Structures are given as C-alpha cells and as structure tokens.
Amino acid sequence: MALLESEAKLIRKTWAPVQSSKDSWPRLFVIFFSKAPEAQKKFKSFESVPLSELPANKRLKAHAASVVTLLSGIIDFLDDPETMIEMIENMATRHHKRNIPISIFNALGESVIDFLKEMNPGKFDDEAVAAWTKLYSALVSVVKAEFEKLDNKK
Numbered sequence: 001m002a003l004l005e006s007e008a009k010l011i012r013k014t015w016a017p018v019q020s021s022k023d024s025w026p027r028l029f030v031i032f033f034s035k036a037p038e039a040q041k042k043f044k045s046f047e048s049v050p051l052s053e054l055p056a057n058k059r060l061k062a063h064a065a066s067v068v069t070l071l072s073g074i075i076d077f078l079d080d081p082e083t084m085i086e087m088i089e090n091m092a093t094r095h096h097k098r099n100i101p102i103s104i105f106n107a108l109g110e111s112v113i114d115f116l117k118e119m120n121p122g123k124f125d126d127e128a129v130a131a132w133t134k135l136y137s138a139l140v141s142v143v144k145a146e147f148e149k150l151d152n153k154k
C-alpha cells in the first residue's frame, strides 16, 4: 500500500481532532452499531445496552479507547508500511477467532468516515474521504489475507 505524502498528511490532520477528544470516542461505536447492529452482538459485555446508554458505559469507553489507540498507532506508521502491516496482521489474528465477517469490517470503515465528518465539521472534503478510503481498504485487504491464511491452517 503506497499512500502519497499528501494523503498521509490529510489522514494525520483529520485524525488529530479525534485524538485530542477522548469523550468523542464512544460516538464511533454508536455510529458503527447503528449501521451494523449485528456487530454489537459480538460484544458480550454490552451486547444489549441501548445505543443511547452506550456513551456512558465504562466497558464501551475502554473498548473505544483500545480501538482508537490502535488506529492512532497505525497512523503513526503510515510512512513505514512494513511495521504498519505487521500491526494490522496482529489485530487480524486476534480478531479471527471472533468470526467477524469482512462486511462488518467494511461497516466499521464507513463508520470511521462518518465519525471523521462529524469531528472535522465542514472540512472533511472528497479528498479526505478518498485518502481514508484508500487506507481503510488497504487495512481490510490485510485483514482478509490474514483471515484466509488462518482459515487454511484450521
């Protein structure tokens, strides 16, 4: 995956408001679970918590922090694709046993973009959407390849 420097810059710039606003992180999951209600069922500790109560749920807050922190780590390594791919493969390995269809990974990608639009009001233009779509599609390709590798080992 080769991101242009201009794309990497745009990704870092639009991610910055997310990193500096911890209180917003559960919102990503409210968007995600409204788009893909089946995803919420994978989280036993808050599978039946109503969406309106999720932002205050401490387990969801902790989970949102893990996901955002890993995404921040990936973004820190945009200029080192080898390490970045290794980070994504590790995440995929840990998710394989959870039986998450790739379609749900794609729904999370759409949610990340919707969330970024909210976090960068009026500033998340087509170019930003294209840069994030490129990064997230690359992430999904790595996850898919890792899942297939692990499926073949079964």
Ligand code: HEM
Binding pocket: 039, 040, 042, 043, 044, 045, 063, 066, 067, 070, 071, 091, 094, 095, 098, 100, 104, 105, 108, 139
């Ligand atoms: C960009 C994609 C994703 C990232 C960066 C990510 C990151 C993480 C991290 C860092 C953890 C905690 C460590 C671990 O147990 O692996 C985790 C746990 C988990 N993730 Fe993801 N994840 C992603 C996609 C998904 C998707 C699409 C689902 C679908 C429902 C999902 C479901 C889960 C579940 C069920 C857990 C365990 C939660 C718990 O009970 O502690 N993840 N994820």
